[in-house]
Amino acid sequence: MSTGESCPKCAAATISKRSAEPWCPACEWNLDHFEKERRPEIGWRWVDRRLFRTAYWLTERQFAELRDAPSLARAATAARIATTAVSVVLLALVAALFVAGVVLLVHDFFTPINLIGALLVLIAVVLRPRLGRLSALTRDAEELDRGRAPALFAVIDRVAAAAGTPVPDVVLLSADFNASTTTVGVRRRRVLTLGAQLWSVLDPQERVALLGHELGHFVNGDIRRGLVTQAAGSTLGAVAYLLRPDGRRTRTGGLLGMIAEALLDLLAGTLARLVGLLHLLLLWISRRDSQRAEYLADELAAKVAGSAAAIRLSDTSLLYDAIDTVVRREARAGNGAAAWSAAGRQAQTGLAGDIPALRQLSRRTEASLFASHPPAGLRAGLLAARAAQPAAVIVTEAEQARMDEELGAHYERVRRELATAHW
Ligand SMILES: [Zn+2]
Ligand SMILES: [Zn+2]
Secondary structure, eight states, X not given: OEEEEEOTTTOOEEEOOTTOOOBOTTTOTTTTOOOTTOOOSSSOHHHHHHHHHHHHHHHHHHHHHHHTOXXXXXXXXXHHHHHHHHHHXXXXXXXXXHHHHHHHHHTTSSSHHXXXXXXXXXXXXXXXXXXXXXXXXXXXXXXXXXXXXXXXXXXXXXXXXXXXXXXXXXXXXXXXXXXXXXXXXXXXXEXXXXXXHHHXXXXXXXHHHHHHHHHHTTTXXXXXXXXXXXXXXXXXXXXXXXXXXXXXXXXXXXXXXHHHXXXXXXXXXXXXHHHHHHHHHHHHHHHHHHHHHHHHHHHHHHHHHOHXXXXXXXXXXXXXXXHHHHHHHXXXXXXXXXXXXXXXXXXXXXXXXXXXXXXXXXXXXXXXXXXXXXXXXXXXXXXXXXXXXXXXXXXXXXXXXXXXXXXXXXXXXXXXXXXXXXX
16 A cells, blocks of 8 residues: 655655555645546547546535535536526427428428428437436336335435435335436436445445435436436437438439538538537536535435444445455355345455545546546545534434345345346
């Protein structure tokens, strides 16, 4: 861990983790280093390095602002206003396309103009906003039944009441090492997905913190879940897809046809690049707002579970590799959730000393303009920096055991899934 070298700025011993370039734990010299092994984001190294620097700076600046802010409550940030404005314009354009198409379609039937109208209507239909579907989520997760898991749903209800959030309409259990919430369909049904791998290794208060954070997404004004912005995001993706120049060759023949096609390709290619850039810009801007929403969800987690449990939950993600490995090992050995939890705890205890360094390193490895979440180290840092909160909801070991008992059959399904996965 220690590199045997000292910091050029403050002379403290530098450290490293995994294969990371060394940094100084005392003055954070070289923590903003651009790693050679970093996963390419755009593909051009100099661009990626520039983007990393920007992301690192923006992420650290946002953290500093929120650390000193009197409240993390949702605000009309520039990011939110810009994203919403672009989204509204985009949806209005699609609607205009549809209306123009219908007008041309019924105008003076039957002339070639009608064909253009039909084409416009078709494009508008392809670009129509999508609101997500429950069926897409239940492919990899099973719905939990309130009648069969009363203890779990009782805890969810208590957390929702304490956090001041709505109760999810649907609760799903997946095999993943995470949890998420989303809102789907025209009826805007609220869906909470719990990943069994993560859920099983958490202690009672960490589970409360996880629920507090996830349900917090229903009220933290997360831009990804807004009706207008969610719709616009799917539309932009479809535009970029439609404009891709490849695969449209019709080979009508003749020099004129070839010139026309080349011109069309050039036009579509340029448009595709412009739309792609707009998509990227919108994504980068909205990600800033998403990260802010994550901090706010963390604060709700602390409010219901207590700050200490919320910090422990955040640190769990730093030990993902170690916990994932031992849980899969237990699953392959035929052992159930109790064994996963015990092995996960053991791994966490063994690595507890690494947490401060891993928190620091996460600020380098997780800083990205594409990241929807702030680095785990900053999330724990913000929880620790703000006023410590006591737990509003306390789950006992007995309740914890009852929740696990209710999920027994689901855990067994997940166990088989984990045991047969090829990694
Ligand atoms: Zn130093
Ligand atoms: Zn979140």
